[in-house]
Amino acid sequence: MTMETPLTESPAAGQPRAAQTDAFELGGHVFQSRLIVGTGKYESFDLMRDSLELSGAECVTVAVRRERLYDGAGKNILDYIDLDCYTLLPNTAGCFNAKDAVRTARLGRDILLGLENPGADWVKLEVLGDTKTLLPDPIETLAATEQLVKDGFHVLCYTNDDPVTARRLKAAGATAVMPAGSPIGSGQGILNANNLRICLEYLKEDDPDYPVIVDAGVGTASDVAIAMELGVDGVLLNTGIAHARDPLGMARAMKAACEAGRWAYLSGRMPRRLYATASSPEDGLIASRPRW
Amino acid sequence: MNIIYNGEPRVVTDEVTVAELLAEFNLTPRFVAVEVNQELAPRDGHETHILRDGDQVEIVTLVGGG
Numbered sequence: 001m002t003m004e005t006p007l008t009e010s011p012a013a014g015q016p017r018a019a020q021t022d023a024f025e026l027g028g029h030v031f032q033s034r035l036i037v038g039t040g041k042y043e044s045f046d047l048m049r050d051s052l053e054l055s056g057a058e059c060v061t062v063a064v065r066r067e068r069l070y071d072g073a074g075k076n077i078l079d080y081i082d083l084d085c086y087t088l089l090p091n092t093a094g095c096f097n098a099k100d101a102v103r104t105a106r107l108g109r110d111i112l113l114g115l116e117n118p119g120a121d122w123v124k125l126e127v128l129g130d131t132k133t134l135l136p137d138p139i140e141t142l143a144a145t146e147q148l149v150k151d152g153f154h155v156l157c158y159t160n161d162d163p164v165t166a167r168r169l170k171a172a173g174a175t176a177v178m179p180a181g182s183p184i185g186s187g188q189g190i191l192n193a194n195n196l197r198i199c200l201e202y203l204k205e206d207d208p209d210y211p212v213i214v215d216a217g218v219g220t221a222s223d224v225a226i227a228m229e230l231g232v233d234g235v236l237l238n239t240g241i242a243h244a245r246d247p248l249g250m251a252r253a254m255k256a257a258c259e260a261g262r263w264a265y266l267s268g269r270m271p272r273r274l275y276a277t278a279s280s281p282e283d284g285l286i287a288s289r290p291r292w
Numbered sequence: 293m294n295i296i297y298n299g300e301p302r303v304v305t306d307e308v309t310v311a312e313l314l315a316e317f318n319l320t321p322r323f324v325a326v327e328v329n330q331e332l333a334p335r336d337g338h339e340t341h342i343l344r345d346g347d348q349v350e351i352v353t354l355v356g357g358g
């Protein structure tokens with residue numbers, strides 16, 4: 001897949017542009033969809049499978065956990081994810097120190113190697129600092145990033161929206177930095193758009209293609225659109241779909257919002273003005289104008 | 293012999309290999325990864341990796357997550 005019409009971040013004024021494709025390159029993988037969707041918290045594997053399909057995502061996250069030795073016909077999530085359609089992105093969710101995160105990442109990679117899934121070369125690194133907020137521990141995240149980069153992983157770093165931490169993670173070799181919009185599973189949306197703007201500025205300075213993804217906190221479709229309009233390259237979400245009243249409907253909404261936000265970002269919004277400007281001509285009116 | 297399997301003590305066949313242990317537990321090898329004493333036991337070595345008494349063995353699989 002190639003980008004037939006490469007898109008620039010700031011289109012020249014007055015030039016019409018309609019991209020043929022808007023491929024998303026992330027850690028050597030190329031996707032058409034900019035939505036990455038989690039596979040947790042669904043009421044059933046059937047509902048998860050159908051939601052993933054409707055979201056249009058081509059990349060889905062999975063977690064690594066102890067095998068529970070079912071007696072009978074235990075269902076494995078892999079029976080519900082078509083590995084020919086999805087690139088898996090294993091995470092290190094639930095790890096609270098760099099050592100556990102590195103162990104978990106290596107285990108995840110070993111499973112994906114056995115599945116011959118292209119996701120074997122990357123990891124969504126998540127090293128948490130606190131059980132109540134699930135906010136990341138930036139020091140342990142940085143240490144884990146350094147080790148995993150040495151191990152040859154493409155590291156996609158879940159982090160907070162602090163621009164300084166974001167810059168440190170990139171310098172440590174992270175393939176992508178993924179600031180949270182708000183705490184994991186909170187559904188509060190994008191709480192600090194200005195920090196995300198600064199993250200984008202710092203990370204994309206001299207490197208406009210460096211991937212920045214909003215990961216966590218997205219509650220509904222407008223949150224995705226807002227994130228994409230800021231200029232992030234993608235959005236990663238899970239609970240927003242899984243805990244909607246109708247996950248299938250919300251999966252469609254998230255897909256549409258991601259596309260809408262991306263197009264709005266590429267198209268460049270009009271400036272905000274305090275006063276109105278008429279869209280219809282002011283000349284040729286048969287009506288008289290008021291004095292005020 | 294005794295091993296610690298996923299945090300719990302367990303009696304298994306003496307000098308069992310990782311591959312044999314997966315068979316003993318009726319697990320699909322494709323869906324799991326194994327760690328012994330906190331070091332990954334890579335899947336291409338499961339046939340030859342012989343477990344020892346007291347080994348701490350973790351067997352993990354993929355589950356839903358965000």
